[in-house]
Amino acid sequence: MKVVILAGGLGTRLGEETGIRPKPMVGIGGHPILWHIMKIYSFYGFNDFVILTGYKSEVIKDYFVNYYLNNSDVTVDLSTNNVEVHNNTSEPWKVTMLYTGRNTLTGGRIKKAQKFIGNEPFMLTYGDGVSNVNIPKLIESHKQSGKLATLTAYQPEGRFGSIDISNNGQVNKFQEKPKEGGAWINAGFFxxxxxxxxxISDDDNAIWEQDPLKNLSKDGELNAYKHDGFWHAMDMLKDKIDLNDMWAQNKAPWKIWKD
Structure with a gap:
């Protein structure tokens, strides 16, 4: 099953960081948050990724094109231009980087990935949120629901949109900006x-979180997997600081893999 990651946004609320790199490439403990997200999926055996790029897409492309050498010990013979690789620690990942436009919105980006996904189920998430969500249990919830879409629902302290979920897991209403706190929110990991x-319409301005999700909910085709563990989005500079502090203190709940 392929894993599609939205990684094309501007991330303006991270200030100077996103002036030189796209938001998913902002670092946590010396690695881009995108790497952390991929490590979560890879831990469960999902290693086929489609990265939907946009803003500063060349930064993401350069990172993966040079990943093998940058994560290996090398000897370079400058007289012959021969490169010998030692102790490679690369990942078992197949990474397709799909440029979906600098200003394309989330729905438009996903639509452009259709030809790379084919007629198979797939997973989707945002390139700025980490979690210790149990991917196999998430997939099982999706299969048991029999619905077209499953999202991971999380209950934070506040500030995000809300989802009204029935006892059987069906999403009855998708609300982008609720007025009350303590509600279930869309945490990605679809x-x-x-x-x-x-x-999803053939429009670069299509927003996945608006008509597509709302219409899936209206048609009874949107399931929720309730996650009561850890989830954290890197939305602002404080989030970056908090995530880096967790990593530095070896208290990063999303780190489910071994070094």
């Missing part, structure tokens, strides 16, 4: 059937 592409 499992999706290929039919969801029918809910």
């Amino acid at each position: 499992v999706l059937q290929p039919e969801i592409f029918n809910y």
Whole structure:
């Protein structure tokens, strides 16, 4: 099953950081948050990634094109231009980087990935949020629901949109900006059937969190997997500081893999 990651946004609320790199490339403990997200999926055996790029896409491309050498010990013979690689610590990842436009919105980016995904179920998440969500249990919830889409629902202290979920896991209402706190929010980590592409228009301005998700909910095709563990988005500079502090103190709940 392929893993699609939205990694094309501007991330303006991170200040100077995103003036030189896209938001998913902002670092936590010396690695981009995008790397951390991929490590979560890879821990469960999912290593086929489609990265939907946009703003400063060349930074992401350069990172993965040079990943093998940058994560290995090397000897370079300058007289012959021969490079010998030692002690490679690369990942078992296949990474497709798909440029989806600098200003394309989330729905438009996902729609452009359709030809790379084919007629198979796939996973989708945002390139700025880490979690210790149990991916196999998430997939099982999706299969048992029989619905076209499953999102991971999380209950934070506040500041995000809310989801009204029935006891059987069906999403009854998707609300982007609730007025009350303590509600369930969309934390990404989706499992999706290929039919969801029918809910997204051929428009770069299509927003996944608006008509597509709302119409899936209206049609009874949106399931929620309730996650009561850890989830944290890197939305502002404080979030970056908090995540880096967790990593530095060896208290990063999303680090489910071994070094």
